[in-house]
Amino acid sequence: MRYSLRINGSVHEVDLVPETTLLDALREHAGLTGTKKGCDRGQCGACTVLVNGRRVLSCLTLALMHGDDDVTTIEGVAGDGRLHPLQQAFVEHDAFQCGFCTSGQIMSALGLLAEGRTLDPETIRERMSGNICRCGAYPNIVDAIGAVAERSA
């Protein structure tokens, strides 16, 4: 069935069946493969995207449920050839090794920053616990998010 999704400010016409998850719609139909499929069962956070500015797991929601929503993926984060401050902080703090979880980490952290909490390291660790990093880059991920939170505080 032809269907339109608003992703990163652009309308994408896609051909979906009801069982297409938002994750599969992004990767397989809209060609946006920055969002990663890790566990596909809501346990790893690699597929995190923003829906209307809030972080969600794209593997546990159907694409058809989001026809009226604004979806933001990692491809929509940088602007005008410049990295988003959070992306820059991940680079500066060496907050990834293999990189597979990184787009999910960044989208989750963007959602977290928008939630408006005071982000001390303990709060960051707790609130980011839905994003698993198999390389174990956690200390540097916490540092990167903390640095951006401090600057925007």
Next chain:
Amino acid sequence: MQPFTYQRVDSLARARAALLEDPRAQMIAGGTTLLDLMKAGVERPAAVIDINALPLAAIDVTPQHVRIGALARNSDVADDPTIVREFPVLVQALAAGASGQLRNMATVGGNLLQRTRCTYFRDNVSRCNKREPGSGCDARAGVSRGHAVLGTSESCIATHASDMAVALAALDATVIVMRADGEVRLTLDQFYRLPEERPERETVLERGDVIVAVELAPAPLYRRSHYLKLRDRASYEFALVSAGASLEIGHDGTITRSRLALGGVGTVPWRAQDAERVLDGGQAGPELFRRAADAAFTGAVTTPYNAFKVELAKRAIVRVLETLAASAS
């Protein structure tokens, strides 16, 4: 996932009609349990009815009541200023559940209806009376470290996984259900069914019923409330045991009213009324708290794998009650 039809409904009447039309139809709200289990093949709806367009997401506050719409997201409930002030146990339980992403998706109604984490239920291979009525229970003789010790039966020892529902039980919450003849109001004890011989029937909901709200009534008792969750890792994990309690303590240290509910140990969110009876009228302190904790588990039935939960839960109860007794009223 096996194919299904998808329909977005814009009224409660249409939702109810769609559910009654097709016995294999299921509602989807946050989707975090349903889609997970559909991928596992455990849930196989022929029709998915999307109820997210229904006007059931508001949290309405009046002086007497806080009415939380069934589609309110867990994160919105946990951030609501009235709920933060009046019902700390609920905020703490929600914050201890799942992850930031899942809390943005999961709804209050869906949380009440989330299915067990029993691996024998979820693997779609083992014998499971909940998944395939009458097939048997592989959990009883299996690895049952996560399983229940209260409210179990020969048919089922699966634990109810919700933190939120445990807090709601400690707050005397009312579940409001829309049925053909109007709204039905149920306490959590009335809402959930013990497994007995029919573990596939987890609640008293009938075909076509829709949870529309959860209602709470602010009171000093609930303002002094607390949730403690113990688990294998510090975050993003289901409870081994949890305890939620509300306490009202007089100036002389006598407990005038109490509510105690337990998670991780029961086949349903477990209201420990035996323990409350010990607490009420007693002098707040470690001796009374330990006696109350003992009373909560007099009926416990354990397996070699989960027997440790009894002592762990008793200590959790004592710690929650000590925390509340030490807090300013």
